[in-house]
Amino acid sequence: MRSGFLVLLAQVYLLSPMSYGAERSFLFWSDNALNFIGRVQLDNKAVTIVKQDQGGDVAVAFKAGRLFWSRILEGRILTGNYDGDGATTILQYSRAGIPGRAHYLFVDSPRNRLVWTDNSWLYSSDLDGKNVRMLRNDFVTGSEFGFGGVVLDKSGNMYYLSDNASGSGLFKTNSQGDQRELILKFPGYKRGLAIDDESKTLYFAAKNQGVFSFDLNSRVLSILSSPDQNATSNPIGVAFVPYGTSGGPELYWTEQQQCNCIRTLDLKSLKQTDFIQAPGKGIFNLTFGSVGISK
Numbered sequence: 001m002r003s004g005f006l007v008l009l010a011q012v013y014l015l016s017p018m019s020y021g022a023e024r025s026f027l028f029w030s031d032n033a034l035n036f037i038g039r040v041q042l043d044n045k046a047v048t049i050v051k052q053d054q055g056g057d058v059a060v061a062f063k064a065g066r067l068f069w070s071r072i073l074e075g076r077i078l079t080g081n082y083d084g085d086g087a088t089t090i091l092q093y094s095r096a097g098i099p100g101r102a103h104y105l106f107v108d109s110p111r112n113r114l115v116w117t118d119n120s121w122l123y124s125s126d127l128d129g130k131n132v133r134m135l136r137n138d139f140v141t142g143s144e145f146g147f148g149g150v151v152l153d154k155s156g157n158m159y160y161l162s163d164n165a166s167g168s169g170l171f172k173t174n175s176q177g178d179q180r181e182l183i184l185k186f187p188g189y190k191r192g193l194a195i196d197d198e199s200k201t202l203y204f205a206a207k208n209q210g211v212f213s214f215d216l217n218s219r220v221l222s223i224l225s226s227p228d229q230n231a232t233s234n235p236i237g238v239a240f241v242p243y244g245t246s247g248g249p250e251l252y253w254t255e256q257q258q259c260n261c262i263r264t265l266d267l268k269s270l271k272q273t274d275f276i277q278a279p280g281k282g283i284f285n286l287t288f289g290s291v292g293i294s295k
Contacts, residue, residue: 027239027252028287030058037069042245045276051084059105060287061127068105068114075099090129104147110156117147135177149193162190162204184214192237205235205253224265230272233257239286252286254278
């Protein structure tokens with residue numbers, strides 16, 4: 001049972017620059033307190049409730065032009081279009097007689113696979129819910145909040161994960177799940193993970209510590225927004241946007257304690273602003289996505 005705070009994952013997918021009138025870019029989220037999926041359009045900040053009574057986690061598949069989300073307490077994963085219409089259950093599963101808890105969903109576009117975490121397990125399936133595979137089951141045990149995020153690199157060869165076990169940090173494993181490597185030891189409760197493939201940088205949020213970047217080449221860790229300097233004390237999730245409203249790369253996250261808002265950071269100027277006041281009681285995740293408009 002969740003209380004007080006919500007765990008969040010940000011999944012990130014590379015897409016082309018926004019060309020208004022031909023393409024719309026969004027942040028999607030799910031609110032696990034009021035149980036809905038919402039979205040905000042980046043260029044005009046228009047907020048839409050996409051689906052009621054469907055809180056959980058949400059991922060975006062660009063090739064299929066669809067949303068995927070989970071009903072955590074029911075062990076179900078569903079899919080529908082960007083407006084939430086045509087929702088169907090593609091997978092319902094259990095572990096040892098207990099409904100599965102698919103927390104952190106993302107789409108492996110190169111392989112047309114859906115990937116998710118469940119306690120210490122890492123799973124994948126086809127986008128229609130068939131051919132389920134358990135990739136790994138050795139990250140953490142005893143906590144449904146064991147993971148704090150999972151993303152795919154541009155090459156499609158590596159999954160990066162944050163593990164919230166005591167003394168853990170950031171890991172990488174290949175898409176077959178047959179290897180695991182600790183790349184950053186970072187104790188603390190991490191909530192959200194995003195990747196910028198061009199600069200080879202991971203971004204993550206950590207409760208009571210701030211928002212961080214980690215350079216995969218140099219292995220340098222940097223703090224981008226902190227409780228002391230930026231009033232970022234309870235960040236939840238991150239979403240990397242390669243071409244944001246500023247015209248350059250931006251990072252988005254939610255701040256529940258200070259403002260219950262979505263904040264953005266221009267990664268060139270490092271200017272931080274409040275993007276929108278978050279509707280609802282608590283955003284469970286952020287996901288960057290775009291959809292074309294037929295002319």
